[in-house]
Amino acid sequence: MFDEVKGFGVTLRRLFMPTVTIEYPEEKRPMADRYRGLPSLRSDPETGEALCVACGLCARICPTSCLEMHVVPSQEGDRELGEFILRSGRCLFCGFCAQVCPVDAITMSKEYELSVTERDGLIYTKTELATIGAQSPVWWETATDPDHDARRPRDGAYDRFREQAIGTEYPKKR
Numbered sequence: 001m002f003d004e005v006k007g008f009g010v011t012l013r014r015l016f017m018p019t020v021t022i023e024y025p026e027e028k029r030p031m032a033d034r035y036r037g038l039p040s041l042r043s044d045p046e047t048g049e050a051l052c053v054a055c056g057l058c059a060r061i062c063p064t065s066c067l068e069m070h071v072v073p074s075q076e077g078d079r080e081l082g083e084f085i086l087r088s089g090r091c092l093f094c095g096f097c098a099q100v101c102p103v104d105a106i107t108m109s110k111e112y113e114l115s116v117t118e119r120d121g122l123i124y125t126k127t128e129l130a131t132i133g134a135q136s137p138v139w140w141e142t143a144t145d146p147d148h149d150a151r152r153p154r155d156g157a158y159d160r161f162r163e164q165a166i167g168t169e170y171p172k173k174r
């Protein structure tokens, strides 16, 4: 009996204490400046062109081999990025790919709501990664730039261009 009274006492005491829980997903906690979410691709803000020069360094350093890129000949006779695939189910969010990129074309976004109901949803294409990257500040600059707004929770979810991905033939899973 004494234990029950003690339990009610705890409940009553907690009733008048400040709330520590939040109404997720409507309300979100501020993120750490260098939080590492899904890797994403950045574009030139003026031309809109992907910054990636298809050097392959990120795929080479990735410890889980979850990055894959298809290089195609460019109109200038050089080479350019055709497709860029991220198999997020295997990603460790370690950030090695972002650190090694010589042109800052890949950065760690703040995306963490990545649950899907189909396995194909774990595969992100160049278009999808660029959409996420357009909303992401450069990851390692966020802690030093006083003007960045990485701490602000996003308004709504990004459009993952699912309809574009439907019917796309992805390379065979390894």
Ligand code: SF4
Pocket (backbone or CB within 6 Å): 039, 058, 061, 062, 063, 064, 065, 066, 067, 090, 091, 092, 093, 094, 095, 096, 097, 098
């Ligand atoms: S964050 Fe790490 S595991 Fe994920 S793609 Fe980059 S290098 Fe690979």
Ligand code: SF4
Pocket (backbone or CB within 6 Å): 051, 052, 053, 054, 055, 056, 057, 058, 059, 069, 100, 101, 102, 103, 104, 105, 106
């Ligand atoms: S390291 Fe950077 S430039 Fe090289 S393929 Fe990866 S994203 Fe593209």
